[in-house]
């Protein structure tokens with residue numbers, strides 16, 4: 014085999030770049046599995062015997078009043094917070110409670126925080142390029158072929174997030190909504206299996222909210238998406254299955270109509286004046 018042929022067989026030549034973790038196995042069950050998870054802060058149970066499963070490719074909305082444990086739940090999945098007891102599995106192979114934050118991220122769990130953190134002085138394109146370079150599994154500039162792959166991926170993501178026309182503009186001039194989409198795009202560059210998205214539409218205009226709904230629903234299927242959101246109109250527009258958290262546990266789960274007609278849910282929301 015010629016050196017050139019070998020060089021273009023990335024998997025063979027760059028074995029050291031191949032993720033060390035085995036692939037996520039969802040053949041026999043969900044992509045994310047939390048069982049009997051509890052975490053206390055100074056004796057207060059922020060998460061209390063939580064059970065939650067997310068299927069591969071699912072779009073799940075998580076709602077719940079302030080302090081219900083939504084952020085803490087995301088922190089547990091990403092390895093930022095360790096539960097006192099319980100199990101957290103990614104597919105059937107990866108016990109997330111034995112892994113640190115970077116390893117969990119490199120398994121393909123991406124998290125979008127509420128505030129956008131794009132690099133304002135760089136262009137939209139450069140932000141996406143940087144997100145690719147940040148992926149330790151890919152060493153950029155190795156071959157022209159890899160650069161081509163990166164470019165193709167950036168083009169694809171630009172299309173997905175609707176920013177193709179703004180590719181050469183500095184991220185700093187983007188609207189709030191466009192920055193949020195760019196940051197979602199930066200996560201997509203690394204082809205995540207599961208995206209955790211925290212309050213994506215806070216501060217957005219109606220039109221931006223509609224486009225965000227289209228974006229998130231278009232992502233589902235290709236990856237699993239978990240959206241934590243307070244805006245009920247938005248949740249209704251994207252919801253398939255909705256999980257209601259309350260006092261660190263699942264209070265109700267089902268379609269938006271099912272949960273919003275559930276007397277327990279009505280009581281919790283009316284109880285806080287919502």
Ligand SMILES: Nc1ncnc2c1ncn2[C@@H]1O[C@H](COP(=O)(O)OP(=O)(O)OP(=O)(O)O)[C@@H](O)[C@H]1O
Pocket residue numbers: 054055058059077078079080081082083084085086
């Ligand atoms: N590090 C911590 N130390 C002490 N208490 C904490 C800590 N993190 C969270 N809590 C408490 O745990 C509870 C759950 O908080 P969490 O932020 O997960 O709720 P949430 O559902 O995300 O709320 P919100 O909708 O307001 O963001 C709250 O009562 C909070 O004060």
